[in-house]
Amino acid sequence: MAVLRADARRNLNRILDAAGEAFAECGPDVSIDEIARRAGVGHGTVCRRFPTKDSLRAAVVGARLDELAAAADERLARPDAGAAFEEMVWYAAELFNRDLALFDGSNRCEGFSEVAEAKQRLNEKMERLIRKARRAGTLRRDVAAEDVAAMIGSTIQAALHAEDPTAWRRYVQIVLDGLRPPPRKTTVKPHRLDGAKTG
Amino acid sequence: MAVLRADARRNLNRILDAAGEAFAECGPDVSIDEIARRAGVGHGTVCRRFPTKDSLRAAVVGARLDELAAAADERLARPDAGAAFEEMVWYAAELFNRDLALFDGSNRCEGFSEVAEAKQRLNEKMERLIRKARRAGTLRRDVAAEDVAAMIGSTIQAALHAEDPTAWRRYVQIVLDGLRPPPRKTTVKPHRLDGAKTG
DNA sequence: CGCGAAGCGGACGCCGTGGTCCGCTTAGCT
DNA sequence: AGCTAAGCGGACCACGGCGTCCGCTTCGCG
Numbered sequence: 001m002a003v004l005r006a007d008a009r010r011n012l013n014r015i016l017d018a019a020g021e022a023f024a025e026c027g028p029d030v031s032i033d034e035i036a037r038r039a040g041v042g043h044g045t046v047c048r049r050f051p052t053k054d055s056l057r058a059a060v061v062g063a064r065l066d067e068l069a070a071a072a073d074e075r076l077a078r079p080d081a082g083a084a085f086e087e088m089v090w091y092a093a094e095l096f097n098r099d100l101a102l103f104d105g106s107n108r109c110e111g112f113s114e115v116a117e118a119k120q121r122l123n124e125k126m127e128r129l130i131r132k133a134r135r136a137g138t139l140r141r142d143v144a145a146e147d148v149a150a151m152i153g154s155t156i157q158a159a160l161h162a163e164d165p166t167a168w169r170r171y172v173q174i175v176l177d178g179l180r181p182p183p184r185k186t187t188v189k190p191h192r193l194d195g196a197k198t199g
Numbered sequence: 200m201a202v203l204r205a206d207a208r209r210n211l212n213r214i215l216d217a218a219g220e221a222f223a224e225c226g227p228d229v230s231i232d233e234i235a236r237r238a239g240v241g242h243g244t245v246c247r248r249f250p251t252k253d254s255l256r257a258a259v260v261g262a263r264l265d266e267l268a269a270a271a272d273e274r275l276a277r278p279d280a281g282a283a284f285e286e287m288v289w290y291a292a293e294l295f296n297r298d299l300a301l302f303d304g305s306n307r308c309e310g311f312s313e314v315a316e317a318k319q320r321l322n323e324k325m326e327r328l329i330r331k332a333r334r335a336g337t338l339r340r341d342v343a344a345e346d347v348a349a350m351i352g353s354t355i356q357a358a359l360h361a362e363d364p365t366a367w368r369r370y371v372q373i374v375l376d377g378l379r380p381p382p383r384k385t386t387v388k389p390h391r392l393d394g395a396k397t398g
Numbered sequence: 399c400g401c402g403a404a405g406c407g408g409a410c411g412c413c414g415t416g417g418t419c420c421g422c423t424t425a426g427c428t
Numbered sequence: 429a430g431c432t433a434a435g436c437g438g439a440c441c442a443c444g445g446c447g448t449c450c451g452c453t454t455c456g457c458g
Contacts, residue, residue: 004404004405005403005404005405007404007405007406008404008405008406011405011406036407041406041407042406042407042408043407043408044406044407044408044409045405045406045407048405048406048407
């Protein structure tokens with residue numbers, strides 16, 4: 001695998017591109033045949049490069065996660081930590097929204113080192129963003145990077161079934177609002193002055 | 200189907216119970232064989248009662264949705280609309296959490312009248328709960344019943360991959376916090392991925 | 399240009415799953 | 429108890445998808 005012939009390298013790239021596109025459009029269970037068709041190569045060529053479908057998924061997902069990590073890294077330089085965090089969330093949401101397989105795939109392929117390591121790298125960046133946002137007072141203290149990733153990813157999934165194709169923006173905004181530090185605990189639930197017990 | 204022999208009725212109930220349990224534990228794609236095994240009947244018996252797997256899913260999902268509608272109906276009588284709404288959300292969250300297939304299944308089986316109608320009934324109750332909570336000032340105005348259902352359902356899905364098995368409670372609380380009327384305008388607008396990324 | 403090796407891809411086999419069918423069983427009425 | 433039809437369930441078929449293999453093609457170096 002170290003040195004590939006020129007045509008093999010070309011085909012490999014076409015497979016990766018096609019797989020990225022196919023996973024994004026059709027979800028993580030798109031068939032190998034469909035990917036091969038899009039890449040303009042034979043079924044066997046895909047299977048030779050990636051001995052199992054999971055390994056192909058992992059390659060694609062790993063690359064996407066690294067894009068996310070790079071985006072997080074850029075945001076780390078921002079002076080306004082709160083805005084940086086929120087922008088990162090919106091960036092991730094857009095990516096999740098365009099790539100149906102990213103959230104699901106990243107959960108399924110944790111066993112692959114490329115995915116696990118990319119996740120680790122992303123997590124690290126996100127934790128730093130989160131710590132900064134916390135210090136800026138715009139983020140509640142009881143959430144970690146994986147919580148944010150899970151909530152954003154699944155929120156996008158939720159919006160897929162909505163009739164309104166822009167519903168995901170409202171949903172993400174709701175989650176973002178929920179991620180702000182709650183006002184003092186006593187105001188979370190209104191006092192009941194009459195002492196009526198309804199629980 | 201109008202009149203069933205006693206043993207057939209018994210088997211039908213066992214199938215429904217087993218299917219509910221199997222869908223809940225294994226998700227909406229559990230095999231018919233597994234359901235038949237749990238019910239203690241033959242594969243063919245399941246397929247005769249329910250000509251397609253979707254129809255079985257629809258039967259189970261419809262029943263669950265009606266449970267939810269009944270729960271919403273009870274909450275409607277509560278004097279405190281805000282608390283009633285939140286309690287309903289927690290109730291739904293617990294149900295989603297125990298039944299992995301409910302959220303997914305209810306989206307997949309919308310074509311079945313039993314599911315569509317049950318959804319309609321549930322929606323109606325939820326809308327009333329929501330209107331009351333809005334009037335009480337504890338709920339933002341730009342969410343509808345299907346938004347709440349989608350967000351809660353997906354939030355539970357998100358928590359499935361978390362290491363902390365109680366993460367879903369934190370997530371639901373975050374969504375609930377986000378569903379409160381925002382005190383002020385948000386500071387960050389959605390950030391578009393312009394042409395920087397290909398694809 | 400020629401040759402060896404790397405690569406390609408269609409054909410093939412295997413497996414899991416959903417749905418059908420028919421011979422046997424059993425409920426339930428008389 | 430006997431009879432009939434409803435019901436049962438395992439055997440069977442079809443299908444789609446994954447992974448393998450081998451004969452043919454193409455690269456690329458000498």
